[in-house]
Amino acid sequence: MTAALILLAYAALLGLIGPRLMDRFRWDTASPRLAITTWFALAVSFTSALVLAGAAIVLPARGHSGAAAGLVHDCVAALHELHGATGGSIVAVIAAALIWAVPIGVLVAAVSVARSTAAERSRLRRALANAPRDPHLGAAVVSSARPAAYCIPGKGGLIAVTSGALALLDRSELAAVLAHERAHLAGRHHLLIALAQTGKRAFGALPLFARLPERIGHLVELAADDAAARSSTRSTLARSLLSVAAAQAPAEALSAAGGDTVARIERLLDASPGRGRTGIGTILGGHAAVAAPVLILAVPILTAVSFACCQV
Amino acid sequence: MPRLGELEAAIMAVLWSVPDPATVRDVLGALERDPQPAYTTVMTVLDNLHRKGIVTRERVGRAWAYRPAQSREEFDADAMAAVLESSSDRSATLLRFIGRISPDELARLREILAEEKR
Structure with a gap:
């Protein structure tokens, strides 16, 4: 006992x-x-x-x-x-x-x-079935003025970018964005989020699980940023995040919860190239x-x- | 952007295939469906499409003539973008490069952008 x-x-x-x-x-x-x-x-x-x-x-x-x-x-x-x-x-x-x-x-x-x-x-x-695929980018191109990039996991994964993003970003910035999305797919980040959602559904009343999907969601973004920064540079990725983010329409409904984009950009700009910050880790x-x-x-x-x- | 129902999609396909604005009778003539829908059904659907802003209309004699507000390509693209927009930021289904941005965040981003451009 x-x-x-x-x-x-x-x-x-x-x-x-x-x-x-x-x-x-x-x-x-x-x-x-x-x-x-x-x-x-x-x-x-x-x-x-x-x-x-x-x-x-x-x-x-x-x-x-x-x-x-x-x-x-x-x-x-x-x-x-x-x-x-x-x-x-x-x-x-x-x-x-x-x-x-x-x-x-x-x-x-x-x-x-x-x-x-x-x-x-x-x-x-x-x-997305009718969206034209760009073989050079390895992504589907969605014609929409709003700059955005997504990845849809499963069946080998599908990356989608909007025509607005193609118009906004230069070649190296676009490469950094695509590297970020590929890192999500390669790292099977969707499975981590699904696991976190499972935990929340089972034990959502407890603080440990209540916000687990959001926390894991944020962490996989950071992991994908790090992976993209390895093939590109941190400042290039920061610039593409910054331009895509600045072109978004603000979502009033979100003001309380807030996104993590600013935190990601500051993290990329702060960290000295190639090195993590000197945290407790x-x-x-x-x-x-x-x-x-x-x-x-x-x-x-x-x-x-x-x-x-x-x-x- | 609303998704089209089955009959709506069939009627839009007719409107996109003809060069000129089409009346209810024109649409009914070109519509190949079995059983053929009633005149009033087609009229109601076109009226709904007009209300949703998917078609525009003009008077031709005593009847309305309808034409698509957008080309088929534009419509498909908008519908596709709308589906992507409607998904949450980070789910096991779709991971978005940038989450939704709050007004505060946008202001801070503009500051960072200005510093960067110095």
Whole structure:
């Protein structure tokens, strides 16, 4: 029971103040990929802590062999013995919910995200079916005065640029934009966002998951910026971001939430060429920072295993 | 930009294929559909298309004659752009180079742009 309580407390800690800890270390600007890994480590660690807590509740009742139904019966009987008739039933329900409802909830959320994504994606592909493809750019050209560039993942991915963007950007700026979009596709960034949406759908009430899709969305933009800056230069990419952004019509509805374009441009202009900023990530040294997600993942598993061995 | 219904699309195809403005009777004559829609149905659809600004109309005798407000290419392009616009900034479906910009952000961007141009 102690192990279960520790694991639940750990999950609550991650779910409630995990994001605040992440915001304190401003390593997202220095290393977006490490930040993405750490966010998902937090999410996976939270989920496995819940499931392991359920397992830790029924663990003392183990030691019976036989059919699954008999096992459940024995298990409930043992819990009754441990916690009294009412208490035992409540604990049994909690354990079952943790062991079964958590994974099933995540699975249901994943299926619903996958379905809505597939429907939306085919709608976009149908709309783009008639757009002429430019073989040199490797992109579909949408005739629209508003400068914009998009990528639609899946089936090898499709990059689209508007004629407005072609008119606005010079050759090197356009190359930087296309490199950014190709980085999204090569990095399978849509899968990361789909995972974050799954987490939000399953546990959206908790601070850890409430804004996860937006956070991951921002981080994949930074990662794609870094990739594009490697084949181009940071200042070229910053210039193309700046010109495309300045040509947009402002969206009043968004003023509260705000976009991240300014932050991206300032990050590209600030950073010395080729080097990340000296954030906590670089101060601690890359290796130490990489250990963070591994540690986060290991905590619930180690807790459960150590208690299982000591048999509290 | 509204998406066209099936009958709307068929009627627009007729209007785009003829060189001159077409009346309801002209459209009905050129429309190859089975079963043939009623005169009043075509009239209602054309009236709706006019209300949505997809066609313009002028008086020819006692009837209205309709013509497309845009070429087919322009219309398709607008429809395509509208679909892209309607998607959220960053989803598992579509990743946008630039997210939507708030007025504050735009002002800050103009500042940065001015500094850069110095």
